[in-house]
Amino acid sequence: MSQESPDQIFADALKRLDRAAEFADIGEEALLRLKSPKSVLEVSIPVRMDDGSLRVFQGYRVRHDDTRGPTKGGIRFHPNVHPGEVKALAFWMTCKCAVVGIPFGGGKGGVVVDPKHLSRLELERLSRGFIDCVADFIGPETDIPAPDVYTNAMIMGWMMDEYSKICRQRTPAVITGKPIPLGGSLGRDDATGRGAYYCIKELETRKNWTPENVRVAVQGFGNAGQHVARLLHADGYRIVAVSDSRGGVFRQEGLDIPRLIETKNRTRRIDAVYHEGSVCDCPDCGSEQCQCEDCHCDDGPGAKSKSITNAELLELDVDILIPAAMENQITVENAARIKAPVVIEVANGPTTCDADEILIQQDTLIVPDILANAGGVTVSYFEWVQNRAGYYWTEDEVHDRLKEIMSREFVAVYDLMTQLQTDMRTAAYVHAMTRLGDALNSQGTERFFSNHVTSQTPPKTASA
Ligand code: GLU
Numbered sequence: 001m002s003q004e005s006p007d008q009i010f011a012d013a014l015k016r017l018d019r020a021a022e023f024a025d026i027g028e029e030a031l032l033r034l035k036s037p038k039s040v041l042e043v044s045i046p047v048r049m050d051d052g053s054l055r056v057f058q059g060y061r062v063r064h065d066d067t068r069g070p071t072k073g074g075i076r077f078h079p080n081v082h083p084g085e086v087k088a089l090a091f092w093m094t095c096k097c098a099v100v101g102i103p104f105g106g107g108k109g110g111v112v113v114d115p116k117h118l119s120r121l122e123l124e125r126l127s128r129g130f131i132d133c134v135a136d137f138i139g140p141e142t143d144i145p146a147p148d149v150y151t152n153a154m155i156m157g158w159m160m161d162e163y164s165k166i167c168r169q170r171t172p173a174v175i176t177g178k179p180i181p182l183g184g185s186l187g188r189d190d191a192t193g194r195g196a197y198y199c200i201k202e203l204e205t206r207k208n209w210t211p212e213n214v215r216v217a218v219q220g221f222g223n224a225g226q227h228v229a230r231l232l233h234a235d236g237y238r239i240v241a242v243s244d245s246r247g248g249v250f251r252q253e254g255l256d257i258p259r260l261i262e263t264k265n266r267t268r269r270i271d272a273v274y275h276e277g278s279v280c281d282c283p284d285c286g287s288e289q290c291q292c293e294d295c296h297c298d299d300g301p302g303a304k305s306k307s308i309t310n311a312e313l314l315e316l317d318v319d320i321l322i323p324a325a326m327e328n329q330i331t332v333e334n335a336a337r338i339k340a341p342v343v344i345e346v347a348n349g350p351t352t353c354d355a356d357e358i359l360i361q362q363d364t365l366i367v368p369d370i371l372a373n374a375g376g377v378t379v380s381y382f383e384w385v386q387n388r389a390g391y392y393w394t395e396d397e398v399h400d401r402l403k404e405i406m407s408r409e410f411v412a413v414y415d416l417m418t419q420l421q422t423d424m425r426t427a428a429y430v431h432a433m434t435r436l437g438d439a440l441n442s443q444g445t446e447r448f449f450s451n452h453v454t455s456q457t458p459p460k461t462a463s464a
Contacts (some may be wrong), residue, residue, distance in 0.1 A: 009085050038065055067271065073090055095429060099371050128159070144174060185393070189223070200344060207255055218243075
């Protein structure tokens with residue numbers, strides 16, 4: 001994996017704008033505006049730990065652009081959070097909301113912490129502490145956080161509650177991805193994976209796929225990875241490999257996804273289903289040659305499931321590769337070895353700019369992150385609408401509306417790609433930048449203002 005510096009991630013992200021600008025005339029001023037975030041807040045969050053000691057955590061909230069609506073985007077809790085990375089993530093949110101045409105700009109937040117090392121009470125204090133620090137910066141009409149890496153509905157519930165206490169007013173619309181009884185939307189939990197699934201269904205029609213013949217590898221088995229794997233598996237797709245941060249499993253015949261999800265969520269280990277206690281002495285255990293009698297793999301001798309690393313998963317000979325973990329997974333170091341002809345970017349920023357070039361030359365079709373994972377923020381938008389209206393939708397209504405938006409925007413981007421004879425990422429940015437450019441330029445540009453003296457009709461002097 002690449003060791004690209006977090007500042008480089010933002011610079012890299014902006015390169016996509018320049019590439020798209022070759023195809024879309026959104027104007028110099030709009031480009032200039034989009035290259036710098038609107039505001040960047042850095043906070044220090046003091047937290048009393050369970051043993052009585054005090055720790056101070058660093059946190060960030062970036063608002064990239066709010067021309068099309070309040071800024072919107074998740075908060076991640078991760079040890080590698082860095083302001084450069086948060087800026088890139090906020091920029092992608094601006095583009096993502098524009099791709100699917102929802103009335104939001106882009107924002108993102110993060111706290112430098114490994115939440116696995118906190119107790120539940122410490123986690124709650126940190127979550128509330130973060131909101132205390134950013135309360136003046138967020139709000140239902142200004143900036144609306146949501147879950148991201150290592151944050152979940154319960155954390156969003158604590159955050160909404162803290163904000164409501166500060167404002168002395170119940171304010172559910174300040175945060176999305178909340179628990180359902182606290183004003184969350186039905187269908188938000190699986191929305192990111194489901195949005196990607198709807199994109200794949202559109203591709204299925206265009207490529208004439210028979211799901212049973214399509215081999216899929218999913219890197220990352222958190223919320224989005226699990227749901228996209230579950231939905232594809234239910235349709236008959238053969239999910240041959242999945243992995244999490246500790247590594248993964250591969251099985252040529254396809255994995256039992258519902259069982260993997262259940263075990264992963266119970267044990268937090270992805271390999272527990274196929275390999276728990278299976279390190280038998282036979283060197284071939286888990287491999288295609290394994291014929292040993294005392295194999296402990298759950299599926300018995302010759303089960304042909306084997307442990308693989310995250311790096312190996314990316315390079316598997318599969319039909320669809322779904323990076324659903326972190327950014328910078330496909331880099332110049334491994335891009336030439338990516339065999340999958342189709343990559344669905346469920347993670348944010350899994351492919352670096354340079355790797356993109358290599359994949360494009362290999363004719364790999366990449367459904368880019370700003371489209372493929374936009375289902376999450378789309379249902380966040382639905383949640384915000386429901387909170388403000390005080391009127392809640394059924395799960396079927398949420399699914400239908402999500403499908404309508406994802407399918408419509410997928411088709412628009414796919415057709416634009418064909419029309420412009422470019423790659424799908426560039427087409428998605430052109431699509432987003434056209435909407436952003438229309439909004440940014442509608443308040444006037446240099447061309448308009450530099451002509452104001454000559455173009456204006458002189459006021460008439462009142463006659464006596
Ligand atoms: N964190 C998600 C994303 O990166 C969801 C953001 C949201 O719902 O606002 O798209």
